[in-house]
Amino acid sequence: MANEFIVRSLDEIRFWARIMKEHALFLSLGFTYNEQKLIDEAQAFIVVFERIEEQLNGFTIHSDPKQVKAFNVQVYQAVANIWAYKRKVLGLILRCEIRSNNYALLVDHTSREAAYFANRLQELNEGKLQPLPEAIIKENVFFLKIMADHAKFIGHLLDPSERKLVDQARDFSHDFDQLLFQAVDLDSMRPESETPGLLDQFLDQNRVSVVSLRDFKKTARDLIEECRIKSNIHPLLADHVFREAERFIEIIDIFEESLTSNKK
Missing domain, CATH: 1.20.1260.120 (Protein of unknown function DUF2935)
Known part of the structure; x- marks a missing residue:
């Protein structure tokens, strides 16, 4: 211990x-x-x-x-x-x-x-x-909002002429806002949220979206470092938000492992 x-x-x-x-x-x-x-x-x-x-x-x-x-x-x-x-x-x-x-x-x-x-x-x-089921939901609420914020910042700091990337950032912002609302709803449904499999499904859905956003951030970071897109995004900020997405994925892994252990 x-x-x-x-x-x-x-x-x-x-x-x-x-x-x-x-x-x-x-x-x-x-x-x-x-x-x-x-x-x-x-x-x-x-x-x-x-x-x-x-x-x-x-x-x-x-x-x-x-x-x-x-x-x-x-x-x-x-x-x-x-x-x-x-x-x-x-x-x-x-x-x-x-x-x-x-x-x-x-x-x-x-x-x-x-x-x-x-x-x-x-x-x-x-x-x-050790994370408790209610802590898992609250932690996801926190990180989903962080991810939604990142998408909004990226969209606003890209040069307006980078239309495709701006649209992608806005789409991610909308997707993570919806995931956040869903997480808040799930949090308010406890103890019903302890239904077997519901938290697993919740984490799996979040993982898919975070991996997609992480990959978008990685692409944006690499393009910014190579001066291949126009933006007001500091290269370190691009890497910063990428690392936070990676962190969220690691935390989802820990939560899933904890849920698996509790089932045994």
């Missing part, structure tokens, strides 16, 4: 600390030149999460669980701080106190991911390692 706690903790931090660092970079690039204080705050978070990544290299699966637990607490505080920063920025945008190239939905999106990361660290330190 201690080994699983360590593996899960280090895996979450390895993935999400990089995501938080990149969020800080993307936000800093989106501010206008006269918002230097907000830029400086964002860049300070880049340093914070780079240090966390460096510390992470000092841990292994054989590390002391108490030290890993303390590290989780340290990372949790950094994540709580960047969450508060993101919500502050969102408030400034919504009140029209700043003009930014960061969409309000994008800032909200990044804050939801920070809240998710902080919650995962808290759950791990509380010993919650």
